[in-house]
Structure formats: C-alpha cells, structure tokens
Amino acid sequence: MRAKYVLAEVLVGLWRNVTMTIAMMITMTVSLSMLGASLLMYLQVEDMKEYYYSQVEVSIYLKTDVTPEQRTEIQTKLDTDELVEKVDYESKEAAYENFKKLFHDAKAMVDSVGPNEMPESFRVSLKDPTQFRAIDEGYRQLPGVQSVVDQQQLLAKVFDVLGAIQSMSLVVAAVMGIAALLLVANTIQVAAYSKRREVAVMKLVGASNWFIQMPFVLEAVFAALLGAILAGVMLVLAKVFLLDGSLAALTNLLTPVTWGDVLLMFPVLAGIGGVVSAVTAWITLRFYIRV
Template structure:
C-alpha cells in the first residue's frame, strides 16, 4: 500500500510540474552527456598512449660520410643493447621510397628531392619508450651518427591537446552539473510548496520524514535516470553518425572507439544522475521539513 502511494505521488508530482521536470531532465541530459563524453575521451587517450607508445621508434640518422666500419659498429651496438627491442636499417633508396609514399600528393616536393639527399638511418624500437633519454645520451657522440629523433616528442604534443580537450569537457560537465543541482533543488522546493498542506497533515498524524520525503526524492531520481538515458542515446548517435560516419577517416589516425566503451557510460551516467538528484533532493527537503 505504501509503495503504491509513493509511486502514485511520484507520477503526480512529475506531471504537476511537467515544465520544470522537462527542464530538469534536459539539463541533466546535457551535463551527463558531457560527463560521458569525458569518460570516453579519457579512455581513448589512455588507449592511444598505450597503442602509439608501443609502436614509436627512435630514428638514428647517419652522417653522409659514414664508413662501413662505423655503420657496422653502430648496428652491433644497437643490436646488443639491453634497452633496445628491435633494430631496422633503412638505406637511402628505402628512405626515398617511403618519402614518395608519404608525400605522394605533393609533386613539387617530390621533384625537388633526390634519393641521395635522404640520409640512412636505424629505426630503433625500445623496450621502454620512457628510456629514450638514456639511449640518446649513450649514442649522441658516436661517430657516424648525425642526429637522433624521438617520435614521442610529437606524440606528447598531440596528447597534450587531447588532454586539454578532456579538461575542457570536464569543466563544462561540472558547470552543467551545478546548474542541474540548482534546478533539481528549485524543482523539489516548488513541488514541496505545492503540497505543503498535505505535508503538514502527514507530520501531524506522525508520518516519518522518510515517508514524506521519499516521493520527492524519487521524482528527482527518475528525472536523473531519464536524463542519463537521453545522454546515452546522444552518445550512441554520436558514435553511429559521427565517429563511424562522417568522421570515419579519423580512424586512420586515432584508435577506434569501441561500442563497449560507449555502453560502459550508461551505468556511470545513470548512477551519477540518480545520486546527484537524490542527494540534492534529500538535502533540500531536510531544510524544508525542519521549518
């Protein structure tokens, strides 16, 4: 009987303040969408770091006047180095072939560069990419080596940009969360005020605070969960229409966003929406019922 009463009061309360309820749901949906997007971006940045760092190379460019003995000495040193996982030698012809593949859309540049202008190099993969500085210090003064380049420097700049975007998304989600908190609290106050006489009667007949508060709290929880579902639908559509649709070419540069990551946001957003709404409603009603 009590459950039916609470459920009926929740439905009546949601319909009675339908305009504010819709506004609360939309605000929750927007803030939770930002939260879910931040979660997806955070997962992708970590995944990209793992994927790219496992594949980055240290390029050791050789001098133009290097001798065969110096080349063999560098090859032997790198092959026997405990910091090195693999070594691949690239001669001038191979470097030129790769250059033509990379800049196939720039014929003027291709015509200006000749095969003998590109340096020989060793493409070195480290067991731990974070130990680049040790390798650099060890080989920088070796005869026959012209320059040592770490691809991680470029990747770190890219990850810094992605990290900044992630931070911006979290800040936007936090601002929207504050707006949602204020709107939830205001909605609950209006709902409680519209039923102030019923609340006064229930208090006079000895109803517990929990029994009085539960319909209002559940109203906020329902709005939060509905907002989470809408936010999840928004992320699904973004994955389907944007990531796998018009922005599909980015998959050549970025690691793919898996559906498992998108589905993992639903319980996160539902829990966050329900918890934020419930706590806000409970705190608001605590002050109201004390009056």
C-alpha cells in the same frame, strides 16, 4: 500500501510539474552527455597512450658522409644492446619512397628533393620506451651519427593537446552539472511548495520525515535516470553517425572507441545522475521545507 502511495505521489508530482520535469531531464541529458563524452575521451587517451607508446621508436639519423665501417659499427652495437628489442635499417632510397608516400599530395615538394637528400637511419624499438635517455647518451656521440630522435617526445605534445581538450570538456560538463543541480533543487522546491498543505497534514498525523521526503527524492531520481538514458543514446548516436560515419577517416588516426566503453557509460551515467539528484533533492528538502 506505502510503496503504492509513494509511487502514485511520484507520478502525480511529475505530471503536475511536467514542464519543470522536462527542463530538468533536458539539462540532465546535456550535462550527462558532456560528462560521458569526457569520460570516453579520458579512456580513449589512456588507450592511445598505451598503444602508441608500445609502438614508439627511436630514430638514429646518420650523417651524409657516414662510412660503411661507421654504419657497421653502429649496427653491431645496436644488435648487441640489451635495451634494444628490434632494429630496422632505412636506406636513402627507402627513406625517399616513404617520403613520397607521406607527401603524395604535395607533388612540388616531392619533385624538389631526391634520394640523396634523404638521411639514412636506424629505426630502433626499445624493450622499455622510457629508456630513451640511455640510448641517446650511448649513440649520439658515435662517429657517423647526426641525431637521435625519440618519437615519444612528439607523441607527448599530441597527448598534451588531447589532455587539454579532455580537461576543457570536463569543465563544461561540471558547469552543466551545476546548472542541472540548481534546476533539480528548484524543481523540488516548487513541488514541495505546491504540496505544502499535504505535507503539514502528514506531519500532524505522525508521518516520518523519510516517508514525506521519499516522493520528492524519487521524482528527481526518475528525471535523472531518464536523462542518463537519453545521454547514453546520444553517445551511441555519436559513435554510429560521427565516429563510425562522417568522421571515420579522421578517427583512423586514433584508436577506435569500442562499443564496450560506450555501453559502459549507461550504468555509469545512471549511477552518477541518480545519486547526485537524490542527494540534491534530500538536501533541498532538509533546508527548504524543513519537514
């Protein structure tokens, strides 16, 4: 009987303050969507780091006047190095072919250089990509070596940019979350004020604080759960129409966002939205109407 009464009061409260409820749902949807997108970006950046760092190579570029003996010496040293997993030699001709593929849209640039301008190099895959310093110190001073370049340093700059975007999206989500919390608190205040006489009567007949507060808390939780569901739907639509649709060519440069990560956001956002709304509503009731 008590559960039936509480649910009935929740529905009445939601309908009585329908405009405030809709506003709260929309704000929750936007803030939770931003939070979900931020969490997906965080997971994506971590996946990208794990993938690209496992594929990272060290390039040992040779001087233009390197002799066959020097080249053979470097090759032999790399083949016997315990830090090296795999070595690929790239000749001037192979480097030029790769250059043409990479800049196939810039014909003038391609025509301005030839194979002789391309440096020979060894592409080295390390067993542990963090051991670049040891490779750098062991090969930079060898005769015939022009420079040693670690791709991990280049990737670090890219991930720094992605990390900054990630942090910015979290800040925006936090701001929207604060707005949502204020709106939840305001909605609960309005609902409690509109039922102040009922609350007073319930106190007079001995109703517990928990019983009086529960309908208001459930109103906030219900609106938050609906907002979380809508936020999850927005993330699904973003994957279908943006990541897998119009932005598919761009996202080919990145590791794909999996459906598992997207669907994981539904329970995560529902849990965060429900708990935060419940706590906000309870605190508001404790300090505002003091039932």
